[in-house]
Amino acid sequence: MSSTAEAANKALVLEAFDTLFNQRDYAAAERFWSPDYIQHSAHIAPGRDGLFHLIRTLPPTLRHEPGVIVADGDYVIVHGRFSGHGRAAAWIAADILRIADGVLAEHWDVLQDEASEAESQSGLPMFGNSFPR
Template sequence: MSRTPQEEANLALVMGLFEHVLGPMDSARVDEFVAADYIQHSQLAPPGRDALKAFLDMIREQTPEAVHDVKRAFVDGDHVTVHYHVRRWPGDLGWAVIDIFRVEDGKIAEHWDVLQDVTEGGPNPNGPF
């Protein structure tokens, strides 16, 4: 199945967010990607675009060596889903994360996330990625 030009643009927007904002934790570039009336559903962050900026600044201060390793991304209409591995510091097993973004008028309008600890061992030999 091929993507529409709008889906390609939505995917590029979200991947740009990862490259320029979430990877480097650069709150100064949030406005380029995120709508002014951004709706946050994450239970880890307060609502709103300004709160997202403050959250990114706090995370960058607490874990400056954090890595967001994107494994796959999917787009369906105005929704983009990204599956990635967050490691907060060297040696951290981190989290398997799925973010869901809704895009409207060329900006990220809404965000949901689901996180799971990455562990060693366990009953399933298949990793989360």
């Protein structure tokens, strides 16, 4: 796959995540997620409807902040922060997505609570260059 296609896949994922998680525009988000979307996350019900339902149940303050994003062929991985979801700590996520026919077709994730500076054994932040406030 060309670097141009991989760049397009990364842009697609970033736009999809912003549309769903930050803008909460479900109608527009449908064009990014396949109707046959496969969900591997233990935290989300099956399919596109399961994902959209989960987001509808979270506070409107939910935000996704992308960090490092890499693509390899039809796969994109986003290291990001989900905040404003109503829990004490933000989630740091590695979202792995497979792109097929120009839409998000499949998803896996790895999630953990973001550590504060006092909690960090390494003394380094988990996301970006600073610890959460």
